[in-house]
Amino acid sequence: MADQPYKTWQCRTCGYIYDEEAGDPGEGLAPGTRWADIPADWICPLCGTPKIDFDMIEL
Template sequence: MAEEAFKTWQCRTCGYIYDEAEGDESEGLAPGTRWRDIPEDWVCPLCGTPKSDFDMIEM
């Protein structure tokens, strides 16, 4: 079975981009960290918007 492609998520408030392939080392999220593996109480590092207010986007 093929590995699921990495996805990209964008904050609805400020436009911050979270790319699963790249992660966000400054947030302690290693490259390859899937969106589903980020805690539900995580918030946007730029504006504090909750994880629930991010949308998956096509790059």
């Protein structure tokens, strides 16, 4: 999977964007952390929306 391009995911509720390449170090997600590697019970750090309610987007 390391050869796959990084993807970006957006919260349907508040618009928070998770970029796999950048990660979110403030949330304990190191740069390069793939969406699939984030626990299923993870929630949006801004509004608490569950991971299942994020959509992959292209910027």
